[in-house]
Amino acid sequence: MPNERKSILCPGCRKLISSDEPVCPYCGLARPGMYNKAGLISKMLTSFDPVKIIIYINIAFYILALLLNPGGVFSGSGVFDLLAPSGKSLFLLGATGTVPVLQFNHYWTLISASFLHGSILHIIFNMMALAQLGPFIVREFGLYRFFNIYILTGIAGYIVSVLFGVPFTIGASASLCGLIGAIIYYGKSRGGYYGQAIFKQAMGWVAGLVIFGILISGINNWAHGGGLVSGIIFAFLMGYNEQKQETVRHRFLAYACVLITAAVLIWSVVYSLSHVL
Numbered sequence: 001m002p003n004e005r006k007s008i009l010c011p012g013c014r015k016l017i018s019s020d021e022p023v024c025p026y027c028g029l030a031r032p033g034m035y036n037k038a039g040l041i042s043k044m045l046t047s048f049d050p051v052k053i054i055i056y057i058n059i060a061f062y063i064l065a066l067l068l069n070p071g072g073v074f075s076g077s078g079v080f081d082l083l084a085p086s087g088k089s090l091f092l093l094g095a096t097g098t099v100p101v102l103q104f105n106h107y108w109t110l111i112s113a114s115f116l117h118g119s120i121l122h123i124i125f126n127m128m129a130l131a132q133l134g135p136f137i138v139r140e141f142g143l144y145r146f147f148n149i150y151i152l153t154g155i156a157g158y159i160v161s162v163l164f165g166v167p168f169t170i171g172a173s174a175s176l177c178g179l180i181g182a183i184i185y186y187g188k189s190r191g192g193y194y195g196q197a198i199f200k201q202a203m204g205w206v207a208g209l210v211i212f213g214i215l216i217s218g219i220n221n222w223a224h225g226g227g228l229v230s231g232i233i234f235a236f237l238m239g240y241n242e243q244k245q246e247t248v249r250h251r252f253l254a255y256a257c258v259l260i261t262a263a264v265l266i267w268s269v270v271y272s273l274s275h276v277l
Helices: 032-036 039-046 050-068 087-093 098-103 109-115 120-141 143-163 173-190 192-215 221-238 248-274
Strands: 007-009 016-018
Touching: 050 087, 050 109, 050 120, 050 143, 050 248, 087 248, 098 109, 098 143, 109 143, 109 248, 120 143, 120 173, 143 173, 143 221, 143 248, 173 192, 173 221, 192 221
Parallel strands: none
Antiparallel strands: 007 016
């Protein structure tokens, strides 16, 4: 009996081809059947609200940070230290900066730090911002570009802060600034009444970040700036839905970002528990 040939839609051009084609005869995409096998991951990504999932992960890590060293929770003073995890807990879970990265070679913390927060107000403010900014990016850029922008700008922001000597830092702010940078590019690029309104609103957020960074001590302005600029750059490189649809490259970059981030977060939990228990 001859081998049955399974037909698929080419991920590149969406035309019907055989899954065992070495190259798509229409668009030239190499090994199109391989891309089709990533469908399970795609379904996992698209079946959940990505913004809510990230918020839940941040909350889970905040609670874990409190539980790792309960005695340090009430050691601070002032409203900004309310329910603040101890420095030990944050270090073990993956705080970043020159101390963890350069002294302890914890390069993985460039990813994990975006999911840690230093107080109840810190996480509330950041998650409120994510709940506002995230859905806009998902809608205008697409799910895969949202993951790429959020994760990669967080890494970029923390790389900048390490280069400029910030010793110890945490928070989703670098990624949030990356989303703002992407919105700035979107508004400026799209133009028109709607684009101008989006651009002005985004610049208002930037002005607020600058004022906040000047008035409040301990703000990692280098991470904010790195996230903001990298958000503009990544948005320019990847585009948004009205310019072009998400491509296979966007999808696979998102798969890589999500899987590596998941691995780092799992490792941070294992690492922290192994040093506490």
